[in-house]
Amino acid sequence: MLYSPVSIPLLHGQAGILDELLLFGAPLLVVIIILVVASRRARKNVKPRERAPQDTTADPPGSPKV
Secondary structure, eight states: OOOOTTTSOOOTTTTOHHHHIIIIIHHHHHHHHHHHHHHHHHHHHSOOOOOOOOOSSSOOTTOOOO
16 A cells, blocks of 8 residues: 555654654754855845944943932
């Protein structure tokens, strides 16, 4: 008798490690690759910010006024 995944789907782990890799590992790997590529593109397109000179005589923000 032929196996039909539509009529009787495999149970968890029934086909060995291959179904685990294909069903759970492959989508996770694809998501990680997409995030890495998007992160690299975002870093490449951002202009570097210049440091603002800090005034040492001014109080830091959020300090109580006495």
